[in-house]
Amino acid sequence: MRKKTLTLLLGLASLQIGLAxxxxxxxxxxxxxxxxxxxxxxxxxxxxxxxxxxxxxxxxxxxxxxxxxxxxxxxxxxxxxxxxxxxxxxxxxxxxxxxxxxxxxxxGTLVLWARKDSKLPPPSIEMLSDPALQRLAIANPERAPYGRAAVAALTNLQRYDALKSRLVTAENISQAAQFVDSGNADAGLISLTSALTPRLAGSGRYFVIPRNLYPPIxxxxxxxxxxxxxxxxxxxxxxxxxxxxxxxxxxxxxxxxx
Amino acid sequence: MDWQAFALTLKLATVTTVILLMIAVPLGALLVLGRSRWLALLEALAALPLVLPPTVLGFFLLVLLGMRTAVGRGIAGLLGHPLAFSFEGLVVGSVIYSLPFAVQPIVAGFAAVDSSLVDAARLLGAGWARLVFSLLIPLARRSLLAAAVLGFLHTVGEFGIVLMLGGDIPGATRTLSIVLYNQVENFDYAAANRTAAVLLGLSVAALAAIYVGGRPRGGRRA
Incomplete structure (x- = not known):
């Protein structure tokens, strides 16, 4: 009995050291x-x-x-x-x-991502001029670096003003991906790290936005x-x-x- | 100060409160007057939104209302646009999210009405509608008021669902709580303080006005 108590105490003591x-x-x-x-x-x-x-x-x-x-x-x-x-x-x-x-x-690398079962053709620069693109998800450009990059790329492509009313702003880059993955937005400008996760790699396709279109992330x-x-x-x-x-x-x- | 967001928040809370009362009054009457055991399950379901964190609820709605489900496609077909990222979408989310806050006070108020009055009215041949409109609602009006106030304020302060379901679109889904959150996240604490002050001032004023109106002369216990 006493032996058991001692072992228990020693166990607790070592746990204590681990926690300290x-x-x-x-x-x-x-x-x-x-x-x-x-x-x-x-x-x-x-x-x-x-x-x-x-x-x-x-x-x-x-x-x-x-x-x-x-x-x-x-x-x-x-x-x-x-x-x-x-x-x-x-x-x-x-x-x-x-x-x-x-x-x-x-x-970081910015990509245009869409679901494989999307009605739109696979992601490309042309997709950003497609009238069927009704909702484009981006991360908040005021604080998310990928959001800033997305706005810069759209501006450089002279698509920002045309798409402005069709942008949906997500809290962060993974929520932007979620908006698209759940079928609520047609496409999204997200991070390559998100696009390469098993979940998104399985459900969608991406197009790497040319690096000269946005300041490096x-x-x-x-x-x-x-x-x-x-x-x-x-x-x-x-x-x-x-x-x-x-x-x-x-x-x-x-x-x-x- | 973002007055557009301010107006949108008031509009969302008002629309939500009206719909909430239209759902919660019949539901409350059914739960109090009904005799079926299954009603316990219904009551439990009506309280369920309290369990889920708002962001999780918002995520489920985002997925449920998305174009990948039959429900989402059906709604989009009816409205002409998907429900997510729209004012209507926020109304749906807010009604679900605030439902317990409207149902609970109404159930409590209806249940507190003397059952002998209900029995007497029934014996005299009053139907459900008569029972609800001539007996329960007048006698439980303070509970209705409480339900409306709680539903309204809960919608004004709603954040998680709007964040998940809204997409931060000015004039459509950017509510005051989102503006406030953005200001804090952008380190603009002065603007955040102003927004919070407006939000708090509005709530105190609305509550005080309602409580003054609902207070019997000579105090509550007269």
Whole structure:
């Protein structure tokens, strides 16, 4: 009986020690949702550091970090939000050549996506001039980087004014994809990372919007300055920027940073 | 201040409240006056929207009303356009979402009417319509008022469904709560404060006006 109690106590004590170690926390942009989890598993295997990731819109994560959310590293979907944190003295890019500029870790690709069972011909630039295109889903251009890219591409194609009244704005890029996948919008300008997820790859087809039509969707990382795990943050960034992981990013729809 | 969104929000809440009362009064009467055991199931179904998070409810509606379902195609055929991303779509979503807030007070109000009065009216040959309009509604008018107020305010403050089903189209689906959310997300806290102040001021004024009107002279317990 006493032995059992002792074992139980020891068990509880070791559990306690396990809990006391604060986890390494990453705030990650929503478009990394389908990309990052396997990389985190590999990282833990390679370096023995357990990472917990939270996926949300970059704007929401920025507001959370400004208000003291306990994140150690921020992987944004753009350069603007992490830059804002650097300027506010809340984050830094220590260790990189220019510590006041977020570390670019990847570039995003904008695609035009539609369901395979759509009445419209397969996605192409011409689709944007098709009168049968009644609803085009985009992410919110005021804050979602892919939304900004979508508006820039439509403007450069001189289709923005014509399509303006037919745009439906989604909260983020995955909701834009949802609008199309559920059959409520005819097509959407979404991220390649979304289009390559098994679900959307099965139900739809995409067309890569030529890169000269929109400013590059550069995605930046910063270390949250109040972190107590700076060493782990550097280890993760080194790992994330290694050529092996960057090649893996490419398969998921992100262009390597270098 | 986005007055277009303000007007749209009031319009949505008004239309929704009218439809809610048209559904909740007969439903409440059926639940209180009816004798079938199956009514318990109906009552449970009417309370169900409380269980689902609004965004989830909005997602289900988005899928259900989409062009990939027979329901969605049928509605689109009737209206000439899909229900999602339209004002009508928001009305459908709001009615479902706010239904429990209208049904619960009405059921409680109708049930509180003295059953001997109902029996007496029945003995004197009153039909359902007579029972509802001449007896239950006049005696439970405060509950009806509460149902209307709750349904209205719940629709004004609705967010998750509009976010999922609306598509943020100015004049059609961009309500005040979406404007407020956009302002917060864009770090425009000053504008967000103004929008929130209008929303709160409006609600307090509307509530106070209704409660003054519904308050018997000499206090509630006179």
């Amino acid at each position: 170690q604060t986890p390494f926390r990453i705030a990650a942009a929503a478009d990394l949702g389908p990309v990052l989890p396997p990389i985190l598993v590999q990282f833990e295997k390679a370096k023995g550091i357990h990472v917990e990731a939270t996926y949300q819109a970059s704007a929401a994560l920025t507001a959370q970090i400004q208000n003291g959310a306990p994140f150690d590293l921020f992987l944004s979907a753009d350069m603007g939000y992490p830059k804002r944190l650097i300027d506010a003295g809340l984050a830094d890019a220590a260790g990189s050549p220019d510590s006041s500029t977020p570390i670019m870790y990847a570039k 550069e995605q930046g990382a910063v270390i949250v300055s109040r972190t107590t795990q700076r060493e782990a943050a550097h280890q993760f960034l080194d790992y994330f920027l290694s050529s092996a992981v960057q090649a893996q990013l490419e398969k998921s729809g992100l262009t390597p940073a270098r």
